[in-house]
Every structure is written in structure tokens, then in C-alpha cells.
Amino acid sequence: xxxxxxxxxxxxxxxxxxxxxxxxxxxxxxxxxxxxxxxxxxxxxxxxxxxxxxxxxxxxxxxxxxxxxxxxxxxxxxxxxxxxxxxxxxxxxxxxxxxxxxxxxxxxxxxxxxxxxxxxxxxxxxxxxxxxxxxxxxxxxxxxxxxxxxxxxxxxxxxxxxxxxxxxxxxxxxxxxxxxxxxxxxxxxxxxxxxxxxxxxxxxxxxxxxxxxxxxxxxxxxxxxxxxxxxxxxxxxxxxxxxxxxxxxxxxxxxxxxxxxxxxxxxxxxxxxxxxxxxxxxxxxxxxxxxxxxxxxxxxxxxxxxxxxxxxxxxxxxxxxxxxxxxxxxxxxxxxxxxxxxxxxxxxxxxxxxxxxxxxxxxxxxxxxxxxxxxxxxxxxxxxxxxxxxxxxxxxxxxxxxxxxxxxxxxxxxxxxxxxxxxxxxxxxxxxxxxxxxxxxxxxxxxxxxxxxxxxxxxxxxxxxxxxxxxxxxxxxxxxxxxxxxxxxxxxxxxxxxxxxxxxxxxxxxxxxxxxxxxxxxxxxxxxxxxxxxxxxxxxxxxxxxxxxxxxxxxxxxxxxxxxxxxxxxxxxxxxxxxxxxxxxxxxxxxxxxxxxxxxxxxxxxxxxxxxxxxxxxxxx
Numbered sequence: 080x081x082x083x084x085x086x087x088x089x090x091x092x093x094x095x096x097x098x099x100x101x102x103x104x105x106x107x108x109x110x111x112x113x114x115x116x117x118x119x120x121x122x123x124x125x126x127x128x129x130x131x132x133x134x135x136x137x138x139x140x141x142x143x144x145x146x147x148x149x150x151x152x153x154x155x156x157x158x159x160x161x162x163x164x165x166x167x168x169x170x171x172x173x174x175x176x177x178x179x180x181x182x183x184x185x186x187x188x189x190x191x192x193x194x195x196x197x198x199x200x201x202x203x204x205x206x207x208x209x210x211x212x213x214x215x216x217x218x219x220x221x222x223x224x225x226x227x228x229x230x231x232x233x234x235x236x237x238x239x240x241x242x243x244x245x246x247x248x249x250x251x252x253x254x255x256x257x258x259x260x261x262x263x264x265x266x267x268x269x270x271x272x273x274x275x276x277x278x279x280x281x282x283x284x285x286x287x288x289x290x291x292x293x294x295x296x297x298x299x300x301x302x303x304x305x306x307x308x309x310x311x312x313x314x315x316x317x318x319x320x321x322x323x324x325x326x327x328x329x330x331x332x333x334x335x336x337x338x339x340x341x342x343x344x345x346x347x348x349x350x351x352x353x354x355x356x357x358x359x360x361x362x363x364x365x366x367x368x369x370x371x372x373x374x375x376x377x378x379x380x381x382x383x384x385x386x387x388x389x390x391x392x393x394x395x396x397x398x399x400x401x402x403x404x405x406x407x408x409x410x411x412x413x414x415x416x417x418x419x420x421x422x423x424x425x426x427x428x429x430x431x432x433x434x435x436x437x438x439x440x441x442x443x444x445x446x447x448x449x450x451x452x453x454x455x456x457x458x459x460x461x462x463x464x465x466x467x468x469x470x471x472x473x474x475x476x477x478x479x480x481x482x483x484x485x486x487x488x489x490x491x492x493x494x495x496x497x498x499x500x501x502x503x504x505x506x507x508x509x510x511x512x513x514x515x516x517x518x519x520x521x522x523x524x525x526x527x528x529x530x531x532x533x534x535x536x537x538x539x540x541x542x543x544x545x546x547x548x549x550x551x552x553x554x555x556x557x558x559x560x561x562x563x564x565x566x567x568x569x570x571x572x573x574x575x576x577x578x579x580x581x582x583x584x585x586x587x588x589x590x591x592x593x594x595x596x597x598x599x600x601x602x603x604x605x606x607x608x609x610x611x612x613x614x615x616x617x618x619x620x621x622x623x624x625x626x627x628x629x630x631x632x633x634x635x636x637x638x639x640x641x642x643x644x645x646x647x648x649x650x651x652x653x654x655x656x657x658x659x660x661x662x663x664x665x666x667x668x669x670x671x672x673x674x675x676x677x678x679x680x681x682x683x684x685x686x687x688x689x690x691x692x693x694x695x696x697x698x699x700x
Contacts, residue, residue: 081554104357106158106161106357107156108327111349112152112154114348118403119685121151122146125146126143127691128696129691149172150173156170164233165232167233169228169230170228171341181202184648205331207334216374217233226338227328231327234322242493274439284484353400355395355398356397394416398410398411398412399411403685404686405686411672413671414668415670416669424666425454425456427622428622429501432500438590438608439545444602447506449614450504452501454500499546499547503545504545506543507627509541510598513536516532519532540582541601542598542599573587575587580596620664622664626659627657629651633649647697658676659676
């Protein structure tokens, strides 16, 4: 169970930004086993050769054992709250029977029939449900005939090191509210104990009693599972005791009248794995985490953006995963507030300067990405975004007005936007073997630095980067400055960069309002090739579009690879065709979508099994 618990939270870390119910949760992750099981057999995954080989070496990590108690074709959820005064996490797993879970916990976690006075160390059976809280930890395993729940309140007593910051501990009490009820617990805080000393790891007792104010006694408390090298004070013991009582109350409320599996309207039931996160909550947690270090700088943290304002920008972020037969896909959806969505819509909906297509390659390159946004719209709306972000009692309306006026005065949106209009495209074409001049640094017999130059053969990528700048004079003046300072050497409308040869002869080409930085001219088209035509079509709908040809790129860059490496690279190139990204210009319901897609050559087997097959083939025999 320990390894399964670890696995679940590795998934949670990777796939969250989890999901949230608007009234309770700050994040919510849902593994839609009912959806995924239609696409791929769970038995095929668990009994795949690469899985069974790993299990033979680490039998404790046999996932097939969990299949005996867990309904893998149903929904598994992970959710929690990190903003409430009593933060928590909860993992909800559908199971086959109450007795099966009990037997598993007895065999794998040593759950006994006998508990201590507060129910730790043994199974407590309440009829409708049972609870097991292992000794020395705070999380509880709770289950009935249908579900196993792993639950823990994650509130921590603030360290004295951080008490200097805004978070302080009252000398009279600690108030602990609850995410599930309006109950408030008053936790009395005893006097500070003796001079701190390093405590040994805590020893468990059936009857924890705190009578003396000495570390020697308090470090024996049955609840503490933190750093064994920190002093365990009376304050911590009493705080943990009350928190454990609160956790028991919440568990009782969850199960006594029949457990209802958590759900969230933010979850995408069509996805194989769906997640949602409260963006404002994430930023608030980050702000709180670094609140003390910022406070060291004389309280200037008070003038930084208020953490609650981040939620005024982005309401939440969805990340959904799809595993089909011929592709794996990740879709990220960012939900903005209405006001911010209007701004983002203006920024993402740029009319592309068609002159850039004259320098697109005629045929498909190895890889490319093309990104287009309205720089002028971004600059025009920046002051209003600043006003929203810096809403703070420390700043009056007049203060904010001065800041935004200053920004507007310094930044000439019209002129600045013309320096870089918002079109940016990058291409990778091929690899070329060349001789380049490199500098070698050494020391002579007197330990003085000696620099020598030598020619070496190396493979360099052939590339180009294209952007637009419609400013009438700045670009030309900047290039001429480079010539005067001998950084550039002019040859017609092209300017070669002096000095660096690591990537061949890099040059800058300016054609009216199009600027190209490249190390080859061999691939420039005239805007009429098939690739330019297809890309124009993509960019009419998307403000970001890109693709990398995996098979061809591996073949190109693998020319000089070792045989063992080339073999692995060949297997990958024969399995996956390309990876692509795109993001539509238009927002739907104030939401902006970003799509990442990995495509496979095969379509007769789910991509999860294909990936396991590939990993098995690439494993050293």
C-alpha cells in the first residue's frame, strides 16, 4: 500500500494542477478509469512484459496486487484544499469489498485489531465504515464496501522561525476552522518549554500524557511525524492532538450517513485523466511560502501584488490527458476573468504580416514553431493589468494612477510595438558538417593563460529565425551601428555577425519589415511552396502552431551517433512520427486552449501499450 500511495501522489504532482469544486476544493484530479478502460485493457497494462520484469526485481511494487482490491475501471479522484485554515488532501479509490481492504491493510501495513486510546495503530470498525491510522503518521485510511479514502489534514503549527513574518501564533490560542463545517477549535498553547535541544525520534505510547514542560517528555508524543531533528514542543503536541480530533470528526461526517464520492463540474468526463486547479490558490500558497523571506527586506513585501488579485486574472487551469490508438494528447485550458479574457483575445488575435511567408521554406522542415501576438494591444492594456494586479491597501487610487500614467508616458505603444510587431517564426532545416574556428584556453609553465585557435570539424544545425519590425528607422540604424562597431560585416542587405563561428556564419537579413537571423539561405522559399500554404492555413486559426518531425530529425541528427545509440534512436523514429503544438486564436467562454500532441505511426494498439512496447525493446537485455 505504501508504494501505491506514493504512486498516486506522483501522479497527483505530475498531473495537477488538479481540479476543484467551486465551493470546497482548490484542486481536483480524476482518473477516468471508466473512459480509459474502453481504450486499453488494464490487464494488458499490468501484465505487460516490461511491468512484470520490473515486478520480478521489486515484488513489493506489484501493481497487480492492487487490482485485487481496486476497481480500476471506475473513477479515482484526488482533491484537496490548500487555502482554508484547515488544508487537507483526499484520495478516493473505488474498491471491491470492505473485507478485501481490511485484509490488505493487515498484510501490507501491519494493521492490528488493537488500537491505542485515540485509535492509532489498529483498525477501528464502526460498522458502516472502518478507520486505520498507522502509528507515527497523521493520514488515515477509511473505507466501506465501495470506497477506500486516504485522508489527512495538512495544517502545520507555524515554525518560530517564521513567526516574525505575518503568520503569528497567539500566546493564548490557535484557531483551527474546518473545510467541512463551521466548527472552530480553540487550542490552548502552554508556556514555551526549556532551552531547545535535538530530540531523538519519537517513541509511541498507548497513553500519551503531557505533564511536564520538558522536551524529554514531549518528544515522546504519539502524533509527531515531522523532522526527528526538530524539537517537539508542548505547543506542537497539543496542536497535533486537536488536529487529530478534528480529522476524526471530519471522517465521521464523511462516512456516517453514507459516503458520497467527490465530484467537480470542472472535470472533463471525456478525458482519460482530467485535472483542474484554482490558479489564485496556487499563487496564494506560493506567496505564503515566501512571505517570510520577503518580509526580511524591511516589509517591502507589503507593496507586492496582493495574492488574492492573481485569482482576478485567471480563474483556473484545466489539464486533460487523452490516450488513443495513434496519438497521446494533452490539452491545457486557461480560464480568464471576463475583463482579462477581453484583453487576451485582443492580444492573441493578430493579423499576420504576410511578408514573412516569403522566407518560409518551400518544403516541410525538420521542425518549426510560429508564434503571433498583437504587441500593440499588449502594450495598450498593460497599464490596466498593472492597476488590477497592484490593488493593495498600501496603495491609494492616486498612487496607482501615478504608476500607470508613468508607464504610459515612458512607453509609446505605437512606436514600441513597431520595433517588434508580434510575428516570430523559427525553423530547423538540417545538419551540416563544417570546419569551425574555436578558441582553446590553456596555461603555460608560468601559469599564465594562453589562448590558441584551431579548426575543428563539427555538425551544426541549419536554422533561421524570422520576425517583423515595421519601425521606419530603428532597425536600419541598429544594423549600421553594428557595422561601425565592427560587430557586423555588411554584404548588400545581409550582415554577417563577426566573432562567433560555433554555428557557422550567422547573418542578419533585413527585407523591409521582415528581419531574418540564420546560418543558411538555401531553404528560403517564395511563399508559394506547399509548406507555406499549409502553415498559412494553420495560422489563420491558431496564434501558435508548431511541429517536429521525430523520425526525420532522429535520422538526421543520428548520422554520427554510436551504434548502440543509433539502434535506440531508430526504434523511436519507427514508432512515433511527430509531435505538434497549437493554440487557437479565439477564446471560448473566456478560455484559451493549448494542445500538445504526440503522433504514432501505428493505429492498431493503444499508445500506452505502444510506449510500453518501445520501452521494453529499448531495455538492455
